[in-house]
Structure formats: structure tokens, C-alpha cells
Amino acid sequence: METLILSVVLMSYFGATAIWLAYLLIQQERLYRYGVWVMGGGWMLHTLNLILAVMEQGYFPGASLGQALRLFSWTLVGTFLFLTWRHPIRVLGTLVAPLAALTLTGSLILPQPGPVAPLLQSLWLSFHIATALLGNATFTLAFMGGILYLVQEHQLKSKKFGFFYRRLPSLEALDALNYYCLTIGFPLLTAGIITGSIYAQYTLGSFWRWDPKETLTLIAWLIYAALLHERLAVGWRGRRAALMAIIGFLVLVVTFVGANLWLQGYHSFESFVRQP
Numbered sequence: 001m002e003t004l005i006l007s008v009v010l011m012s013y014f015g016a017t018a019i020w021l022a023y024l025l026i027q028q029e030r031l032y033r034y035g036v037w038v039m040g041g042g043w044m045l046h047t048l049n050l051i052l053a054v055m056e057q058g059y060f061p062g063a064s065l066g067q068a069l070r071l072f073s074w075t076l077v078g079t080f081l082f083l084t085w086r087h088p089i090r091v092l093g094t095l096v097a098p099l100a101a102l103t104l105t106g107s108l109i110l111p112q113p114g115p116v117a118p119l120l121q122s123l124w125l126s127f128h129i130a131t132a133l134l135g136n137a138t139f140t141l142a143f144m145g146g147i148l149y150l151v152q153e154h155q156l157k158s159k160k161f162g163f164f165y166r167r168l169p170s171l172e173a174l175d176a177l178n179y180y181c182l183t184i185g186f187p188l189l190t191a192g193i194i195t196g197s198i199y200a201q202y203t204l205g206s207f208w209r210w211d212p213k214e215t216l217t218l219i220a221w222l223i224y225a226a227l228l229h230e231r232l233a234v235g236w237r238g239r240r241a242a243l244m245a246i247i248g249f250l251v252l253v254v255t256f257v258g259a260n261l262w263l264q265g266y267h268s269f270e271s272f273v274r275q276p
Contacts, residue, residue, distance in 0.1 A: 005049045006070075006108060012042025013077070013101035020093040024167055032090050036081070039097060043077045050074060060126035066110035068256070071129070073104040075137040083141060087180050089169055095144045124199050132192030132217075136252055138185030139224070143249035145177040146242035153239060171238065178241050179231060186224050193217060216255035223248040 016039040023031035050071075053061045061067045080096045083089070152168045155161055168174075200209065227244040230236040236244075 017097040070107035128195040135188035142181035
């Protein structure tokens with residue numbers, strides 16, 4: 001059943017990718033609606049799959065890179081659908097849909113973990129994983145908006161109004177997206193750090209151990225904190241804010257993948273597997 005549901009979810013995400021690419025080319029309102037409906041239907045099935053997994057295992061499935069990618073795909077799509085409702089940047093679906101499809105594909109290709117260590121079977125840890133991934137998903141949207149901002153800005157400054165000029169939102173809309181994602185993602189990332197620290201104190205006896213993932217997450221948090229401060233106190237807008245959002249996201253990518261796979265620490269996926 002799980003494989004069947006995820007296969008349908010994957011087809012819906014790839015289907016939404018095709019629809020949004022058609023929307024980018026043709027710019028018809030109905031294609032945008034179809035893209036939202038197809039992706040929304042896939043996300044609902046994705047949510048059902050996650051609920052069934054939690055009910056079966058008794059904890060949030062995040063013990064391997066594959067499971068983490070599956071959760072990230074789910075949070076990315078859910079965050080995008082919320083953003084589309086609250087702050088629509090329609091062309092953003094052209095980037096979100098393929099990324100969601102590819103990360104979910106990776107989660108299905110990668111090997112599944114065996115029994116996980118007892119420390120991972122905690123409701124409190126589920127809150128930590130959920131808030132951290134929601135923050136990452138929100139900052140991913142800010143990163144995408146930053147890329148689109150730089151593309152649109154280049155076209156305006158060079159006065160070379162190419163294919164994307166009429167298909168991308170205004171610089172003001174993209175900058176507003178950056179700020180909106182920052183005000184949502186920063187509290188979520190902060191909550192992820194706090195809940196993780198509390199759980200570390202409960203299980204390991206210390207709030208902070210300078211694990212590679214902890215250190216990289218702190219660096220990303222400082223980047224976003226500086227961006228938020230500069231936007232509120234100094235009035236940063238536009239290109240600088242877009243570049244900071246891109247830099248922060250790249251640090252998060254290293255944190256999400258590199259620290260878990262290649263750097264030694266208790267956050268590595270190997271440490272989650274129960275030893276015989």
C-alpha cells in the first residue's frame with residue numbers, strides 16, 4: 001500500500017511539473033489552477049502516507065537520508081501550497097514541482113533503514129524534525145524567489161527583455177516573497193534548534209555539543225538572523241536580501257546533506273540505526 005500511494009504521489013508531482021512548465025510557456029490561468037489541483041491532490045496522498053507510517057512505526061520517519069528527503073518533499077509542497085494561498089507567486093511552481101518530484105524519487109531509490117535507535121522514537125523529537133524541515137522548506141522558497149529576483153533584475157538592468165521578462169513577477173513582488181518567507185522560516189528554524197537542544201539535554205546530558213550539523217545550523221541561523229535584522233533595522237531590500245537568502249540556503253543544503261553523510265557526529269544517519 002505504501003509503495004502504491006507514493007507511486008501515485010510521485011506521478012502527481014511529475015504531472016504538476018509538466019503542467020507548470022506548460023503554464024510558463026503559455027501563461028494560461030487554467031494551467032495554473034490545474035497545477036495547484038494536481039499538486040494538492042498528490043500532497044494529500046503524501047500526507048496520508050506519512051500518517052500511516054507514523055501509526056505503523058510509532059515515530060516520525062526520519063532515520064535515513066531517504067526518509068528525510070521524503071519528509072522534505074512533503075514539507076516543501078505543503079509550504080508552497082500555503083504560500084500560493086497567502087502570497088501567490090505563480091511561476092514559483094515551475095521550480096517547486098520538479099524539486100519535490102526529484103527529492104521524492106531520491107527517497108524511493110535510496111535504501112531504507114533497518115530498526116532505528118530508541119532515541120529516535122520520541123514525539124518530542126518529531127516536533128524538532130517537523131519544525132526544522134518546515135523552516136528549511138520555507139527558506140527553499142526564499143532561495144527560489146532570490147534566483148528569480150536576480151534573473152529579473154538582470155533583464156531590467158541590461159534592458160534585454162527576453163523570454164522570462166513577462167513571465168516573472170515584479171521585483172517588488174519577489175522581494176516581498178523573500179521577506180514573507182523570512183518571517184515564517186526564521187521562527188521555525190529557531191524552534192527546531194530549541195527543541196533539538198532540549199531533547200539533546202534530555203537524552204545526552206547537554207544542550208549543545210558542537211556537532212557538525214549543530215554548528216552549520218547555527219551558521220545558517222546567524223545568516224538569516226542578520227538578514228532579518230538588516231531588513232527591519234536598516235531597510236535592506238532587493239539584491240542584497242536575495243543574495244543573503246541564497247547564501248543561507250546553500251549553508252542549509254550542506255547542513256541537510258553533508259553533515260549527515262560525510263561529517264562525523266551524532267546527527268549522522270548511521271548513528272540513528274540500532275546497533276546489533
